[in-house]
Amino acid sequence: MKCLIIDAVHSAIAEELGKYMQVDTKMLPTQQELAALIPDYDVLIMRVDPAINKEILDAAKNLKVIGVCSVGLNHIDLDTAKEKGIQVINAPGLNGNAVAELTISKMLDLSRHTIPANADVKVNKNWDKYKFVGRELRGKTLGILGFGRIGQRVGELGRAFLMDVVAYDPYLPAHVFEEQHAKSMSIDEVLKVSDYVTIHMPLTPETKDLFNAKSIAEMKDDAVVLNMSRGGIVNEKDMYEALKAGKIGGYASDVMENELAAGGLTEGASFDSPLFECDNFIVTPHLGAQTVDASRDIGAHIIAKVKEALNLG
Numbered sequence: 001m002k003c004l005i006i007d008a009v010h011s012a013i014a015e016e017l018g019k020y021m022q023v024d025t026k027m028l029p030t031q032q033e034l035a036a037l038i039p040d041y042d043v044l045i046m047r048v049d050p051a052i053n054k055e056i057l058d059a060a061k062n063l064k065v066i067g068v069c070s071v072g073l074n075h076i077d078l079d080t081a082k083e084k085g086i087q088v089i090n091a092p093g094l095n096g097n098a099v100a101e102l103t104i105s106k107m108l109d110l111s112r113h114t115i116p117a118n119a120d121v122k123v124n125k126n127w128d129k130y131k132f133v134g135r136e137l138r139g140k141t142l143g144i145l146g147f148g149r150i151g152q153r154v155g156e157l158g159r160a161f162l163m164d165v166v167a168y169d170p171y172l173p174a175h176v177f178e179e180q181h182a183k184s185m186s187i188d189e190v191l192k193v194s195d196y197v198t199i200h201m202p203l204t205p206e207t208k209d210l211f212n213a214k215s216i217a218e219m220k221d222d223a224v225v226l227n228m229s230r231g232g233i234v235n236e237k238d239m240y241e242a243l244k245a246g247k248i249g250g251y252a253s254d255v256m257e258n259e260l261a262a263g264g265l266t267e268g269a270s271f272d273s274p275l276f277e278c279d280n281f282i283v284t285p286h287l288g289a290q291t292v293d294a295s296r297d298i299g300a301h302i303i304a305k306v307k308e309a310l311n312l313g
């Protein structure tokens with residue numbers, strides 16, 4: 001048997017699966033490169049790049065398992081995988097705390113202007129403590145859109161900062177909100193009352209562009225929006241216009257519409273966005289789950305599931 005690893009995943013995966021099969025690594029191949037490589041392999045270990053389309057799955061004559069070291073599976077053609085009997089394993093829940101902590105970090109960064117202040121000192125050589133007056137999280141309303149594992153952990157952390165937590169998730173029973181000390185609301189109500197709105201739902205046809213100019217129009221002018229889930233849920237054109245017009249306090253994101261994830265790797269693709277002009281836009285390159293702690297836990301989970309799927313050891 002042969003295993004192909006195509007992204008930075010915990011080293012224990014190669015070590016453990018290497019006891020049972022040949023393990024090769026080819027970092028971040030394009031879709032075309034992967035389609036050419038895949039016919040030999042029984043196991044594919046990946047994160048979210050490149051998108052696994054029908055062409056790759058058609059070429060994957062020996063493939064039995066795809067181990068995805070992340071949560072979302074919108075980058076995989078799951079119907080075709082199912083048709084072909086290829087098991088797709090993901091790692092739900094294990095990176096939730098990592099993403100939740102990053103969310104809080106960005107709420108603090110936007111609230112205290114730490115990123116422009118850091119640049120002002122280090123790049124501009126200014127030492128002006130009156131330039132960046134922030135606000136505290138304490139006593140503010142935290143609105144969570146999508147109240148699953150990550151959303152609930154963000155709520156828990158928000159409560160530690162003495163925030164009031166409100167949430168929108170039409171797929172959850174009432175008792176979940178009660179247990180999490182969060183007030184269940186419609187999306188419009190959440191947008192209206194929140195000082196911070198944070199998005200933690202999957203990208204689906206229903207959630208594509210869910211957050212748009214209409215959402216922004218319902219919010220307080222100084223409210224802050226965070227998207228740690230998937231690019232495409234927030235309409236970036238609308239967000240850009242709102243930031244430029246001062247209709248919103250700030251936007252923090254770990255994901256972008258045209259990031260490489262889920263769109264496949266396009267040869268020579270450059271990465272840019274009008275949002276980069278906005279001082280009150282802060283961004284990280286989809287590193288929400290990138291902690292040694294999450295990587296170790298996900299690695300252990302994927303190893304166990306791949307071994308179970310292939311009846312190894």
Ligand SMILES: NC(=O)c1ccc[n+]([C@@H]2O[C@H](COP(=O)([O-])OP(=O)(O)OC[C@H]3O[C@@H](n4cnc5c(N)ncnc54)[C@H](O)[C@@H]3O)[C@@H](O)[C@H]2O)c1
Binds near residue numbers: 072151203254287289
């Ligand atoms: N930035 C990162 O690195 C990173 C890492 C992990 C996950 N994520 C993203 O975060 C998302 C959430 O992860 P999770 O582990 O909390 O998943 P989860 O499945 O536990 O929670 C998602 C929640 O969204 C809700 N939801 C679905 N459609 C909705 C809609 N239309 N409106 C409101 N709520 C809706 C579901 O009911 C569910 O409770 C994932 O789908 C993934 O895309 C990003």
